[in-house]
Amino acid sequence: MTADGGDPRLAMLVDGIVRLSRGDLSSRMTPSPVRDDVDAVITGVNLLAEELELVYRQFEKRVENRTAMLHQAHLDMKRMAMTDALTGLSNRVDLVEKIEQSLSGQADGDPPPALLLLDLDSFKNVNDRFGHDAGDDVLREVAERLRGVVRATDTVARLGGDEFAILVTQSTMEIALGVANRTLEVLAKSIDVDEFSVHPRASIGLRLATPEHTAESLLYEADTAMYAAKNEGRSIIKTFEPVMLYDRQLRTLMASELRDAIGTDQLCVHYQPIVNLCDGSVNGVEVLVRWNHPTRGMIPPDSFIPLAEEIGAISEVDRWVMATALQQYAIWRAALLVPENFQVRVNISAIELRQLDMVDFVRGLLKRMSVPPPSLVIEITESALVSGGEVETYSLLSLKQLGVCIEIDDFGTGYSSISYLRNLPVDMVKVDRSILREPATGSWQPDFVAAVFQLIRAAGLGAVFEGIETQEQADFLRSLGEISGQGFYFSRPLPEPAVTELLRSGNALPLGPAVQS
Amino acid sequence: MNALWLIPTEVSDTPAPVSVIRLVLPQAEHISEEIAEAFAQRARAEAGGGLKPILLDITGVASISRGARAVLSRSRSASAIAVVGTSAVDRVLANFLLGGEPPPCPTRYFGDEDTAVAWLLERADDR
Numbered sequence: 001m002t003a004d005g006g007d008p009r010l011a012m013l014v015d016g017i018v019r020l021s022r023g024d025l026s027s028r029m030t031p032s033p034v035r036d037d038v039d040a041v042i043t044g045v046n047l048l049a050e051e052l053e054l055v056y057r058q059f060e061k062r063v064e065n066r067t068a069m070l071h072q073a074h075l076d077m078k079r080m081a082m083t084d085a086l087t088g089l090s091n092r093v094d095l096v097e098k099i100e101q102s103l104s105g106q107a108d109g110d111p112p113p114a115l116l117l118l119d120l121d122s123f124k125n126v127n128d129r130f131g132h133d134a135g136d137d138v139l140r141e142v143a144e145r146l147r148g149v150v151r152a153t154d155t156v157a158r159l160g161g162d163e164f165a166i167l168v169t170q171s172t173m174e175i176a177l178g179v180a181n182r183t184l185e186v187l188a189k190s191i192d193v194d195e196f197s198v199h200p201r202a203s204i205g206l207r208l209a210t211p212e213h214t215a216e217s218l219l220y221e222a223d224t225a226m227y228a229a230k231n232e233g234r235s236i237i238k239t240f241e242p243v244m245l246y247d248r249q250l251r252t253l254m255a256s257e258l259r260d261a262i263g264t265d266q267l268c269v270h271y272q273p274i275v276n277l278c279d280g281s282v283n284g285v286e287v288l289v290r291w292n293h294p295t296r297g298m299i300p301p302d303s304f305i306p307l308a309e310e311i312g313a314i315s316e317v318d319r320w321v322m323a324t325a326l327q328q329y330a331i332w333r334a335a336l337l338v339p340e341n342f343q344v345r346v347n348i349s350a351i352e353l354r355q356l357d358m359v360d361f362v363r364g365l366l367k368r369m370s371v372p373p374p375s376l377v378i379e380i381t382e383s384a385l386v387s388g389g390e391v392e393t394y395s396l397l398s399l400k401q402l403g404v405c406i407e408i409d410d411f412g413t414g415y416s417s418i419s420y421l422r423n424l425p426v427d428m429v430k431v432d433r434s435i436l437r438e439p440a441t442g443s444w445q446p447d448f449v450a451a452v453f454q455l456i457r458a459a460g461l462g463a464v465f466e467g468i469e470t471q472e473q474a475d476f477l478r479s480l481g482e483i484s485g486q487g488f489y490f491s492r493p494l495p496e497p498a499v500t501e502l503l504r505s506g507n508a509l510p511l512g513p514a515v516q517s
Numbered sequence: 518m519n520a521l522w523l524i525p526t527e528v529s530d531t532p533a534p535v536s537v538i539r540l541v542l543p544q545a546e547h548i549s550e551e552i553a554e555a556f557a558q559r560a561r562a563e564a565g566g567g568l569k570p571i572l573l574d575i576t577g578v579a580s581i582s583r584g585a586r587a588v589l590s591r592s593r594s595a596s597a598i599a600v601v602g603t604s605a606v607d608r609v610l611a612n613f614l615l616g617g618e619p620p621p622c623p624t625r626y627f628g629d630e631d632t633a634v635a636w637l638l639e640r641a642d643d644r
Contacts, residue, residue: 031606035577040605043580047613050583 009038016045025053084158086136087143095157095165099215102169112209114176115218116166117226118146118183118202121234123162126198128389134193141191142200149182164202165222173208173239180204180237188235203229207240224248255311257293258304262316266292269324270493273502273509274345274464274486277478280508284343284377286486287325288493289317309351318352323365326376328496330369336503345377347409350384354391359398366402373403377428381409385424393425400425407464411435412452421459429456433467433487446476453480535641537570537634538563538595544577550584557588564594568622570637571595572630575602581610590618597623597640599633 012029019027028046031039082094090098102113120142127135139162146156146164155167166183168176183204190197205226209218221240227248229238238244261267267289274284291299308314329344352358366373378399384392385408396406407428408421412435421429435452437444449465456463468474468487477483490509494502502509540556542548560571571592575581592598598620600611611626623640627633 035604035606037605040609043606044609044613046580047609054583 007038009042013038013042013045016042020045020049020052025049025056084143087140087158089143089147089164090155090157092157092159095155095159095167096215096219098155098157098167099218102167103209103213103215103218106211111170111172111175112211113218114168114171114173114179114206114208115222116168116176116180116183117159117205117219117222118164118166119226119230120162120164120187121201121203121230123200125389126193128391130193130196130198137193138191138198138200142187145186146183149179149186154179165219171208176206176208177237177239180206184235184237201235203232203234204237205229205240206237221245251307254304255307258291258308258311259313261291261293262313262320266294267317267320268292268495269321269328270495271325271328271499272486272493273491273499274343274484275490275509277474277483277485280490280510281339282502282509283339283341283484284345285499286345286379286493287321287347289321289347305349309349314349315352315355315358318346318348319361322346322348322362326365326369326371329375330371332500332503333371336500337506338503343375343377343405344371345379345407347379350381350392353380353384353395354389355395356391358395359402362399362404363402366404374405377405377407379407379409379430382411382413385420385426396425400427411456421456421461426461428462428464429459430464430466431456436465436467436469436473444473449476450480453477453483457481535570535638537572537637539572539574541574541576542578542581545579547579548575548581548585550582550588553581553585553588557592557594560592561594567594568596569594570641571598572633572637573598573600574630575600575607575610575614576604577607578610581614586614587618589614590620592621595622597637598625599637600624600626601628601630601633602626603628 009032016027016029028049029042031042031046082091082097083089084091099113099115106112123135123138126138139158142164143156143158146166150156150166150168153169155165155169157165157167159165166179168179183202187200187202190199192198203226205222205224205228207218207222207225213221224244225238225240228244229236232238270288270290271285272288273282274286275281276283289301289305291301291304293299305314305317308317325344325346329338329342332338348358355361362376362378365371366376380396385396400406405428406424406426407430408424408426409430410432411429412432431452435449453463463483465477465483465485466487468477468485468489470489473487474485474489477485491502491511538560540560542556543552546552560569563569571594573589589598600614602608602611608626608628615624615626625633625636627636
């Protein structure tokens with residue numbers, strides 16, 4: 001106690017509490033030896049301060065731990081968001097970021113980055129034939145091989161599906177082409193899937209960046225170049241050229257016009273007569289779709305069917321053609337004396353063959369039009385038949401069961417192996433026009449044609465020759481046996497009124513000069 | 518630390534004498550975890566693997582650290598603990614000592630030793 005009655009310990013206590021309240025939790029006070037109530041308060045405050053300090057430290061530690069966990073989680077999430085889960089490569093988001101870094105980090109005089117976009121050719125077939133697990137294995141192996149062709153500073157990314165990208169930093173055209181060539185080289189080696197070997201060829205588009213490029217424009221132009229490479233064939237490298245942009249825009253425009261065309265009756269069909277070579281009688285027609293474009297005139301199928309396949313409109317086109325043709329055939333049957341063995345030949349794309357409801361559609365159509373199934377011949381290209389998977393085989397067998405005839409189109413253009421002729425569920429073979437014409441000289445080789453015909457006969461199939469252009473060819477084929485054929489020698493594809501007139505007349509083909517006029 | 522602080526007390530006027538382990542913490546000392554652990558070891562030795570009532574005299578200690586307080590809460594040799602002190606400071610210290618972790622056995626603070634011993638014996642009889 002002090003002389004004036006004040007206890008100095010109380011002042012010390014006040015100071016101590018002030019220090020604690022300022023956050024100095026390590027502050028302690030020393031109680032006096034008296035150990036009275038004031039000392040008890042001092043001791044209590046000390047103990048409370050100690051507790052508070054401890055809790056505070058624990059709290060700080062916990063915040064520190066949680067912050068570290070949060071940071072780690074953020075890094076993990078970022079890595080996941082930037083990585084392709086299947087291959088562990090960068091994904092599109094990461095690639096775009098890397099392109100941006102590469103473009104913006106480029107000092108004056110530094111070589112620019114280059115971007116390669118790759119699309120595996122026919123990868124869908126791998127998935128269809130061997131299943132998605134096998135497809136994933138192939139993609140992982142491709143990713144691994146791509147990793148091996150780049151430098152540590154470059155980035156390999158998977159953009160989705162079978163599309164990959166390689167960002168080559170500080171590149172020249174020579175370096176980028178080197179990477180592209182090495183890529184084709186490593187992909188040329190086959191990948192074993194189960195007991196099969198897959199050849200993962202790729203089309204590559206390449207674009208060397210300019211100072212004007214953004215990540216988006218660089219990607220777009222590399223993609224445009226890849227698109228051009230893909231159109232040109234397999235295992236092709238294309239470097240971007242401005243004219244490719246024009247082609248692409250034109251194609252985009254055409255795609256949109258084609259969609260409109262299907263809905264607005266711009267499509268029409270022509271019919272090319274199929275002739276029995278023995279007597280010239282017309283025993284069928286091949287239905288050929290045309291696009292009557294409002295400004296560009298009549299566009300042949302070669303110019304828009306691949307586009308229709310690409311934009312997913314082919315099924316609609318195929319079905320429209322089949323419905324139109326069968327309706328027309330029903331009219332002919334009702335109004336004219338078409339022979340019993342008359343057949344309407346319709347082309348079907350491999351994509352349509354994969355539609356699960358395709359067989360139901362055909363069955364419904366035949367019933368609605370009261371057309372006997374054998375009057376319909378479905379023409380399928382050789383490549384579609386041979387590379388078809390389970391769904392395609394199911395469709396073919398179901399169509400055959402329905403009574404519809406199946407014909408291999410363009411025979412002789414696809415595969416060298418002919419043993420499949422005996423195994424496929426087909427009835428007829430349409431021999432490609434190239435068989436009648438020796439490609440180099442344009443002359444033709446009767447012995448070779450005879451051998452092809454014998455082969456088809458030996459497989460128990462009927463034969464139709466297309467591209468018959470001369471009487472010599474027609475006479476020779478007639479000498480081989482029971483053969484049908486089509487070609488300009490007999491008749492070019494005709495619009496409906498002309499073919500109706502031909503069928504009404506019952507004339508044999510080719511028409512004599514008087515009739516033709 | 519002096520071994521004399523650990524003085525077993527025989528209670529003679531009970532038919533079956535119950536020994537109370539008496540621990541006297543050194544006055545004016547800051548009781549650290551190490552000091553507390555040494556006392557706990559002696560108590561365990563004294564209890565001989567069983568449970569015994571413990572009288573813990575904290576009169577005049579300068580402070581009892583958190584670690585030392587934790588030793589008490591870990592005690593496995595006490596059937597009950599009576600904490601004895603005399604000043605207001607002892608009382609505050611004792612209550613921090615008893616108020617932390619849930620004690621392993623009955624505990625209580627007493628202002629004098631006699632009452633504390635009586636409480637301990639009473640609890641021993643109840644058993």
